[in-house]
Amino acid sequence: MNSDALKESVGELWEKYVRHDFVKRMKDGSLPLENFRYYLIQDSKYVRVMLKSLLNASSKGPIDQVSKIILKVFQTRDKGSEVHSFLLSQLKVNEREIQDTGYSLVNYAYTRHLFYHSNLGWKQFLVAWAPCMWGYMEVGKYVLGSPNPLYNKWAEFYSSQDYRTRVEAILEALNSVDLGEGLFKVFMDSVNFEIMFWDSSMRMDPTPFHGD
Known part of the structure; x- marks a missing residue:
């Protein structure tokens, strides 16, 4: 299957991503809470561009695949937003702070990478998007049971059946498209961006880039 071939093509990079x-x-x-707080703000900004990219790419894809994925994403979005809002409130992050904080260099580049491929076509976007959604399911299962209640709460959503249905719909669509040689690099680039996203959150990089 395409998904298996793509994952195998990145080799040990996948493990570096999901076991960072x-x-x-x-x-x-x-993990210090200040690093998690930084991550949540950057992730909030990433998700907004991710959804914008999904909607942009949707006009270029088969209606059955597109409608299934969008339905799964938005059916479970309230639950994901509820968890995310709870975590932000616990760490005293409000909407103004998210708006006023810029993108890190990594996040700025990653979101542009995602939106660029959403302009190229549906399958290009699926390949660029899949590492984020698929990897977080694996990460969620791994982190579940953390002694830190905030990290465990975060993991509960990403390890949930609701989230799994999103990933299954994405992988089903991904497995139905024709993969060209260039798309393996797109997948690898996204995996590398995910690794760099964790790296950036560990360092708490400067966030000077504004504008969606």
């Missing part, structure tokens, strides 16, 4: 030190420290509860 940021993830391991969420699992054992040792």
